Amino acid sequence: MEPDRAPYVQLYHDQLAGPSPPQHPTVVELISATTTQKGLTIQAAYDAHVYPKGVKITKDQFEAIPLSLHDWHGDWNYTISHTPQPSN
DSSP, rough: OOOEEEEEHHHTHHHHOOOOOOOOOHHHHHTTBBBBBTTBBOOOOOOOOOHHHHHHOHHHHHHTEEEOSSSTTTTEEEEESSSSOOOO
């Protein structure tokens, strides 16, 4: 960008950036209001806990996660349980 144009563009930066994204409570309310014609409802809650980034787990820890793979696209659709489930 040419140096002589930079101040003009910076004056309108907020307008060019567009609206700010919705806040967490709004997003949680929108997700919670989701339903389907067959009666599916969603429960959602905001978790304000800050989780550390870059945590690595071992292969054994990963394999110990209690997953139940769904029949349809089990590689994408699965349930994580509080207690271990039988393997599929």
